[in-house]
Amino acid sequence: MADLSCNVGGIKSPNPFWLASAPPTDKLYNVERAFRAGWGGVVWKTLGIDPPIVNVSSRYGAVHYNGQRMMGFNNVELITDRPLEVNLQEIKQVKKDWPDRAVVVSLMVPCNEKDWKYIINKIVDTGCDGVELNFGCPHGMSERGMGAAVGQVPEYVEMVTRWVKESTDLPCLVKLTPNVTDIRKVAHAAKAGGGDGVALINTVNSIVSVDLDQMAPEPTIDGKGSHGGYCGPAVKPIALHMVTEISKDPETQHLPISAIGGISNWRDAAEFIALGASGVQVCTAAMHYGFKIVDDMIDGLNNWMDEKGYATLEDFRRMAVPNVTEWQYLNLKYDIKARIDESTCIHCGLCHISCEDGSHQAIREIKANGQRSFEVIDEECVGCNLCMFACPVPDCITMERVDSGTEYQNWTTHPNNPMRVEDN
Amino acid sequence: MTTIDVRAGRLSQEQLALNFTDAHPALLTGNALVEANRCYFCYDAPCVDACPTSIDIPNFIRKISTGNLKGSARDILSQNIMGGMCARVCPTETLCEGACVRETQDHQPVRIGELQRYATDSFMESGETIFERAESSGKKIAVVGGGPAGLSCAHRLAVLGHQVVIFEARDKLSGLNEYGIAAYKTVNDFAQREVDFILEIGGIETRTNQRLGQDVKLDDLRQQFDAVFLSVGLGDVNSLGLESEDIAGVYDAVETIAELRQSGNLAELSVGRRVIVIGGGSTAIDIAVQSKKLGAEDVTLAYRRGPEQMSATWKEQEFAQTNGVQVKHWLAPKSLQSENGHVSGIEFECTTLNPQGKLTATGELRNMEADVVFKAIGQTLVNTLDAAAEMPETEAGKIAVNAEYETSLAGVWAGGDCISSGEDLTVHAVEHGKQAAIAINRKLS
Ligand SMILES: Cc1cc2nc3c(=O)[nH]c(=O)nc-3n(C[C@H](O)[C@H](O)[C@H](O)COP(=O)(O)OP(=O)(O)OC[C@H]3O[C@@H](n4cnc5c(N)ncnc54)[C@H](O)[C@@H]3O)c2cc1C
Ligand SMILES: Cc1cc2nc3c(=O)[nH]c(=O)nc-3n(C[C@H](O)[C@H](O)[C@H](O)COP(=O)(O)O)c2cc1C
Ligand code: SF4
Numbered sequence: 001m002a003d004l005s006c007n008v009g010g011i012k013s014p015n016p017f018w019l020a021s022a023p024p025t026d027k028l029y030n031v032e033r034a035f036r037a038g039w040g041g042v043v044w045k046t047l048g049i050d051p052p053i054v055n056v057s058s059r060y061g062a063v064h065y066n067g068q069r070m071m072g073f074n075n076v077e078l079i080t081d082r083p084l085e086v087n088l089q090e091i092k093q094v095k096k097d098w099p100d101r102a103v104v105v106s107l108m109v110p111c112n113e114k115d116w117k118y119i120i121n122k123i124v125d126t127g128c129d130g131v132e133l134n135f136g137c138p139h140g141m142s143e144r145g146m147g148a149a150v151g152q153v154p155e156y157v158e159m160v161t162r163w164v165k166e167s168t169d170l171p172c173l174v175k176l177t178p179n180v181t182d183i184r185k186v187a188h189a190a191k192a193g194g195g196d197g198v199a200l201i202n203t204v205n206s207i208v209s210v211d212l213d214q215m216a217p218e219p220t221i222d223g224k225g226s227h228g229g230y231c232g233p234a235v236k237p238i239a240l241h242m243v244t245e246i247s248k249d250p251e252t253q254h255l256p257i258s259a260i261g262g263i264s265n266w267r268d269a270a271e272f273i274a275l276g277a278s279g280v281q282v283c284t285a286a287m288h289y290g291f292k293i294v295d296d297m298i299d300g301l302n303n304w305m306d307e308k309g310y311a312t313l314e315d316f317r318r319m320a321v322p323n324v325t326e327w328q329y330l331n332l333k334y335d336i337k338a339r340i341d342e343s344t345c346i347h348c349g350l351c352h353i354s355c356e357d358g359s360h361q362a363i364r365e366i367k368a369n370g371q372r373s374f375e376v377i378d379e380e381c382v383g384c385n386l387c388m389f390a391c392p393v394p395d396c397i398t399m400e401r402v403d404s405g406t407e408y409q410n411w412t413t414h415p416n417n418p419m420r421v422e423d424n
Numbered sequence: 425m426t427t428i429d430v431r432a433g434r435l436s437q438e439q440l441a442l443n444f445t446d447a448h449p450a451l452l453t454g455n456a457l458v459e460a461n462r463c464y465f466c467y468d469a470p471c472v473d474a475c476p477t478s479i480d481i482p483n484f485i486r487k488i489s490t491g492n493l494k495g496s497a498r499d500i501l502s503q504n505i506m507g508g509m510c511a512r513v514c515p516t517e518t519l520c521e522g523a524c525v526r527e528t529q530d531h532q533p534v535r536i537g538e539l540q541r542y543a544t545d546s547f548m549e550s551g552e553t554i555f556e557r558a559e560s561s562g563k564k565i566a567v568v569g570g571g572p573a574g575l576s577c578a579h580r581l582a583v584l585g586h587q588v589v590i591f592e593a594r595d596k597l598s599g600l601n602e603y604g605i606a607a608y609k610t611v612n613d614f615a616q617r618e619v620d621f622i623l624e625i626g627g628i629e630t631r632t633n634q635r636l637g638q639d640v641k642l643d644d645l646r647q648q649f650d651a652v653f654l655s656v657g658l659g660d661v662n663s664l665g666l667e668s669e670d671i672a673g674v675y676d677a678v679e680t681i682a683e684l685r686q687s688g689n690l691a692e693l694s695v696g697r698r699v700i701v702i703g704g705g706s707t708a709i710d711i712a713v714q715s716k717k718l719g720a721e722d723v724t725l726a727y728r729r730g731p732e733q734m735s736a737t738w739k740e741q742e743f744a745q746t747n748g749v750q751v752k753h754w755l756a757p758k759s760l761q762s763e764n765g766h767v768s769g770i771e772f773e774c775t776t777l778n779p780q781g782k783l784t785a786t787g788e789l790r791n792m793e794a795d796v797v798f799k800a801i802g803q804t805l806v807n808t809l810d811a812a813a814e815m816p817e818t819e820a821g822k823i824a825v826n827a828e829y830e831t832s833l834a835g836v837w838a839g840g841d842c843i844s845s846g847e848d849l850t851v852h853a854v855e856h857g858k859q860a861a862i863a864i865n866r867k868l869s
Contacts, residue, residue, distance in 0.1 A: 066489075067461040346525040349467030365468070372468075392464050393529060 002305035003312045004298065006040070008279040009197030009256035010171035011130040013102035015040035016269060016313060017297050020260050020281035021106035021132065021175075024291070026080055028090035032097070037291035038298055041102025043199070043281060046079035046134045047087055049109050049119060053078040053140075058219040061208035061228060072234035073284045074208045076219060076226050078140045079108050084122065091126040103127075104173065108134040108146050111156060113163050120167040130171035132258075133164060133195075135186075136202020138179050138229045148202070151177035154189035161193025173258055176200040176242075178235075183242045187252045197256030198246065199281065201239045203229025232284035236262025240275060247276030247321050265293070266300035273313055274320035328411040335403035336383035338363070338376045344396045347372055351387035351397060359386045378402075428766050429697035430673065430795050434719025440690045443717035447608040447743075448512075448538065456542040460489040463534045466525055471536060474523035476855045477504035481520055485539055497547030498554045500540055505579045505858075506572055508548060508618050509601055510851045511541035512609050515706070517739040519851070548621055555625050558585035563868050566591060566649040568636045571599020572850045573655035573840025575622050576857030577864075582627040584865045589649070590628060593635035599657055600841075601850065603682040606710040608717070637810035646835055651864045654816070654823060654831070654838040655857060658803035658848070664702065666760055669799075673767035674760065677701065677711035677800035684714060693718060696796030700770055701725045701749075702757055703800030704734035709741070711798045712749040723749045724792065728756040728775050729783060735847070755790060756783075760797070769793040805842055820845070829860035830867075837864055 006016040018041035019025045019034055026045035034042060055077055063072030080087060095103045105128045109115040123131065135151030142149040150156045157174065164172050174190035176183060178201040190198050207227050209218045217225030239261025246252045259277035263269055264285035272280050285293055310316045340351065340363075352374050355363040362380035366373050388397040413420050435443070451459065463485040471481045480499050487496035500507035516522070516537040524533035547554075563586045567574045570592035578588040596602050601615040623630070634640050636656065645652045661676045663669055673696070687693055699720045701712040704727035712725045727734055730753050731741060745751060755772040762768055774788040805822055809815060816831035816838065817824045822845070823838045825831055831838050839856025841848045 067458050346528040347466075347470065348464045348525040349469070350464060353467035392525075 002302050002310060004040075004301060004305075006279040006313055007256075008102075008171075008258045009130070009173055009195075011041070011102050011104060011173070013040035013279065014100055015298055016273065016277075016279035016301075017294050018042060018102060018104070018258070018279060018281045019286055019291075020283040021046050021134065022283040022287070023077070024283065024286045027082070027087075028094055031090075031094050031103075034286075034291045034294075035094075035098045035101050038294045039101070039291065040279075041104065041129075043104040043106050043132050044087065044091055044128075046106040046108045046137070047084060047119065047123070048079045048107075049115055050084050052081050052083055055081050056221045058221050061218045063208050063232075063234060070232055070284065070288050072206075072208060072230060073232035073287070074203070074206045074228040074230045076139050076221075076228040079106075079134070079137070084119075088122060088126055091123070091128055095127040095129075102129050104130045104132050106132040106134050106175070107164075108137065108141060111145055111150055111160065116160060116163045117167045120164055124168055124170065128170070130173060130196075131164065131168070132173040132175050132199055133160060134175050134202070135160070136175045136177040136200075138177060138203055138205045139227055148177040148179055151175075151186060151202075152180050154185045157186055158189040158193035161190055161195045165194035171196040173197045173199045173256075175202055175260075177202050178238055178242055178261075179205050183245050184249045184252065187246045187249070187255065191252055191255050195255075197258060197278070198252075199258040199260060200242055200246075201235065201261045203231045204235055204238060206230035231261065232288075233262045233264055236268060240271060243272060243277055244275045244321070244324050247318065248324060266297045266304065269297060269301060270304060270316070271320075273317050275324070276318045276321055278313070278317065330410060331408050332411065332414060333403055333407040333409050335401065336399040337378050337381045337402050338383070338387050339398050339400045340374055340376060340387075341396050341398070342373060344393050345374065346393055346396075347374075348392060349374070350390040350392065354390040355387050359384050363387060428673070428763060428768060428795050430694050432694045433691045434695050435691070437691055440718070444607050444611070444690065446611045447606075450545060451535075451538050451542045456488060456539060459535050459539055460485050462526065463489075464525060470523040470525065471520040474520050475503075476519070476849070476851045477510075477858065479503045479507065479520075479540070481536055484543055485534065485536070488539055488543055493543055493546045494550070494552065494554070496543040500544055501547075501554065503858075504851065504854050505576055505622055506601075506618060506850065506854045507540055508544040508621075509572070509605075509610065509615065510854065511537050511544060512614070513601075513605050514849065514851050515737045515740065518737050548617070553624065555579075555583050557583055557625060557627055560587070561585040561869065563587065563650040564589065564648075565651045565653065565864060566645045567653045567655060568640075568642075568645070569593070569599065569655040569657060569840070569842075570597035570619075570630065570632075571655060571657050571840060571853065572601060573657075573842075573853035573857040573860075574599070574653065575619065576854040577653045577655060577837075577839065577861045578628045578857075579622050579625055580858050580861035581864065582625045584861065586627070586650075586865070586868070588628045590630045591634040591636060591640050591645075592630065592632045593638075593656075595632050597630060597632065599853075603685055604678060604707075605685075605850075606681070606714060607685055608714075637808070637812070642810045642813035642815070642836075646833070650835070650868055652836045653857070653860055653864065654836060654842060655840040655853070656806070656809060657841045659806035660804045661799065662802045662804060664757055664799055664801065666757060668760060668762065671760065671762050671767055672765055673762075673795060674797045674799065677703070677707050677798040678803060680798065681707070681711060681714065684718075690718060695720050696794065697721045698794050699723045699796045699798065700792055700794040701798045701800055702770075703727065703798075703802070704729065704736060705800065705802065706736050706740055707803075708798075708800035709736045709744045709749075711800055713744055713747045715796075715798075716748050720796075725749055725751045726755040726757070726770075726772060726792075727751070727753050729777075730754060756785065758789065761791075767794060767797050770797060803841070803848070828863040828867075829856060830863065 004015040021043040025042040061074045137147030141147035174195040257277045259272035260281040269280045352363045391397040484496040484499040520536045521533040527533035598615040695718045699715045758773045772790040774786045778784045837860045840853035
């Protein structure tokens, strides 16, 4: 059994699976059940200053793809709609009952020192393990100068983080919005302000669909809609990239990361950790399937770590980071070709037509005795992988390495590169 | 000595209603979407080759998945105007679904037939139209026989701008769709609703109770019309070649099915307690299953060869068995037994293939008691369609045609069961009618 315990910027938990700040973490009743199911921690649904916000009815939109429900999910919900005092009481209770779990409190108040210091003073009493500054919410709150409206301006991020760190010793995670052009700038600011780590990503600006009868975006609220925040499996690639940007940046490479975005299972979590995350947070998957999914997350990660011989998360954390490089350093001599396993081929023709119309016309359709088969033309195949992805039969198309494996040349020295460095 | 037990009303009205509902109920929207998304959208898809009418299957399925049901129905109906009926009656396991790559992959083909029904039903319910007639050609064509082949031909000719008159011997159109197909495959009067849908195109006059050779003459039709299309199906049935085949209790399956299909009250049909069906095709399966559903206690289907040689597909055989029909192979009827002029049983001779692969009797005998015996050993063309007229040449008992569906007589085309060299299926008849219409149009313009 591997040791799954984790430490994110000073916040400890028995496993790296936390519930992200969202409806699953909005009250004692939920958080209790989540902890009973095995979650390592929660980031409480974002608190604000009373009077509480009000929400609209019809709040979520979803992207279903080819029968798969909720591969993308979006919402126009705001922060907690319960009075501050009720939340504080419940947080205190939960922390008392579950001392080994991480209880982090997410916060969002107007962008002034007085309000931030006021709320910090309020929450220290709960015994929580840390705070998370919600600079991410891209809808509603941002119109009021909060959430992403702060998160998109590095100077504000640094300033607010500093106010918080000046008022408490509690570990402080800064939750970043992905709705920026360079995530590193905001991460720098969080660090400069004294943040103990970053949490990312919050939701991506989105309109998930348009109701073509009402001619309005969905979710539709009495004929109108507003952009929302996108999350779920669809955003994972964006989150992986942003986490990597921070992991690779010399200035933030040691800044703890709580990774969020489309994490649905242990495999997703392992990928984020391999790219530098110390722990992960989950929202959509828990909203879709319930708290029980954490069972496989813990179990699956454990089994995989045992199999690989990793005793702790630190053993494989950041292991994939050095292999993320710039395009210009990729080996241009590396050469792969598609290989079709005739014994499992079902003759759907998708490899042929995808390559024919979409890539390099490198798969020939051969018809003989009423049977058809498909043949790769090695001279034309550029090794792009398209056919392998289009093929519906697992492992029917694989890519075979055909170069000698000993040669290396990258773009920096390539003769076609006008800026090449002559000296190799 | 047994007592012959043949009577009506073996089951309650409620039970009969239950037994004769749709054997394969329509897909609900949610299921249709899941099923549509299982299609891989193959390139040059094998299912399309396997469809006798070459419907662009991946395309119509994709349109279901995007909610473009009108486009989906157009893809189907433009190739096969009886796409609705075919969706219900085609043995898809040997056609499109048999060729589906997912059948190859995991024996779970996309349920193409059911999706086709989903698309065509939705469209027909919408009451919209997709066909427009070309400008009038001024040509008139006679179609003899208003079954699938005739209706398909008439519809395509009408689309191409010709004027069509259908001469039909019976009082309803639709041929075996109305009189032959098993009741639980086409419920709620679908055959007639489909006829109405087809005739909506306009330009098709229908004259029922007009039998060729009796009420109309081929020679006259050839004079009065620019072309004639014969689609009279198969009016006769093969006989067992046994002595006293005409005793009471021995029936022709096709005739009995026609009675059943036209019956307003199934409880009034008389049913034997013990029924033996002789044959190995879908008609045999249909009469056996329908007898069972009407309340027969024991239904045995006896076929003189093995399961592989049966023309009924494996799925039809399985369907019969799950409906309580006992299927026995390698039995050839030898003689009929009777009691007071009513059949009471059959003596069978066991058969086998000799080393040369020829069917031979083993000499072993089996006796089976029966109250009713159905003959379902194939249909044949009535060879005296119009005794007075010059008739087209025949070949192996059917009307001979060339690749353009033209007969030996100038200006006379033919299609459907009356020409077919292969299997007799609705979908083949529809294709013949369509292709003949295209050929006639080419010839006339
Ligand atoms: C019991 C049974 C079950 C079947 N089940 C299936 C099935 O499940 N699936 C499937 O694909 N196929 C099935 N078939 C086969 C299918 O019904 C036929 O292949 C199809 O109907 C042939 O169409 P057709 O137009 O050639 O002939 P028919 O459907 O036979 O139509 C011929 C028409 O011509 C009329 N006619 C005949 N003689 C004359 C005349 N002298 N003058 C004027 N009109 C005339 C007839 O009244 C009839 O309306 C079944 C057949 C039978 C008998
Ligand atoms: C309905 C809903 C409400 C959310 N509310 C908050 C919130 O109050 N505070 C916050 O920081 N993030 C909030 N989020 C964002 C999530 O915490 C998380 O960052 C995002 O959903 C990405 O993770 P996922 O892909 O696992 O869902 C919310 C998300 C959803 C779906
Ligand atoms: S790898 Fe790309 S180029 Fe090569 S055969 Fe496949 S699709 Fe074509």
